Amino acid sequence: MVIELYELVGRDDRRFSPYCWRTRMGLEHKGLDYKTIPVRFTDKDLIAFSGQGRIPVIKDGEMVVSDSWAIAEYLEQTYGDRPALFGGETGHGLAQFLNVWADRSLHSALIRLVIADILDHLDEADRDYFAESRTEWFGKPPREIQTRSEEDLKAFRQVVSMIRAALGDRQFLSGAAPAYGDYIVFGAFGWARSISDFPLLSEDDDVYAWRARMMDLFDGMAGKAVGYDV
């Protein structure tokens, strides 16, 4: 049975949700058959069956799961005979910490650098919704947020420096092989490159090399996705 993944999409098939990237990488990690159903902000009726309004949503037979963290837990439990996303209970607990950190610290530093680029890469139908909801949220419009001030760049460099320090001399955050902790953090970069040509990482950065390894996984799935080569 093919799992359906309902995934946020911009124009030109750009997949810019960090949460959907987590789920997509998790499905690949488990080696599960899936197909993605693109959903624009204004297409929310497509996921009404999930009883809530946020993506990602997966439909696995009769089972419907929303929220990327809940989906990862569902996949790990349901497909326990396949490669582990968490590597046991300790890894599961610590991945949840990383999940919280990425949602709060990593994403909040990144959004300020690319929010106007998101707007520019949305399908026409979604632009007003995005501009208005984010202006309300942040108290000013996307183009006034995305100034890439020295302060905003410094905040982003700080979160990247934490990723770099946590990598140490390992290939992946999770060790010699990638696991869900890597997908959590990669979500932010999969998002950014889909809609922004701003170079977030310098080529000599260990985090750049890690991101390149992530894009090469699963036959280069993430690297082949529509996006900028930065």
Next chain:
Amino acid sequence: MVIELYELVGRDDRRFSPYCWRTRMGLEHKGLDYKTIPVRFTDKDLIAFSGQGRIPVIKDGEMVVSDSWAIAEYLEQTYGDRPALFGGETGHGLAQFLNVWADRSLHSALIRLVIADILDHLDEADRDYFAESRTEWFGKPPREIQTRSEEDLKAFRQVVSMIRAALGDRQFLSGAAPAYGDYIVFGAFGWARSISDFPLLSEDDDVYAWRARMMDLFDGMAGKAVGYDV
């Protein structure tokens, strides 16, 4: 053979190093025999044998290891037949992320709330060293840093809210049982209660309950240490 743990100490035997707390909890977790050797800032000659000047240092027979993270890795590798600190490679990798986060985000938020309290609980011999080195570091003296401004309290509440979210409905950050990830975060609280009566957590906070569980571990080892009941 008894492992020697060289541990930073203030007056009245107060153990206020978060890094030493990580190591001490790790030694207990492994069920290893150890004794602690108290070291004041001005007693650094006691650890000269380690070839560097920072605590914790452990001496396990002929083996000398410094740096709490390196010590945890050493203990896990050397005493692999005892309860796991990391729970496998994924847990090891993700614990390193938590280690980086605690060092940078948790500690930097906490130090601003208790730095003058540290000064007040140091042995007389250490006070000038601490006051001068920290004044140089922060650009102002401890009593001017520890104002507990609304901004500083908010920053600390934010890091606590991340711990709370990561706990979810689990007993420990690492799952149903504690592991090194919990000891990393507990280090900050073991430090704070040893020298400060400032209530960092409210009693109805899940993080307060978690901290209480941490203090109860190993026959209440951490709870019995000299400190304030806050």
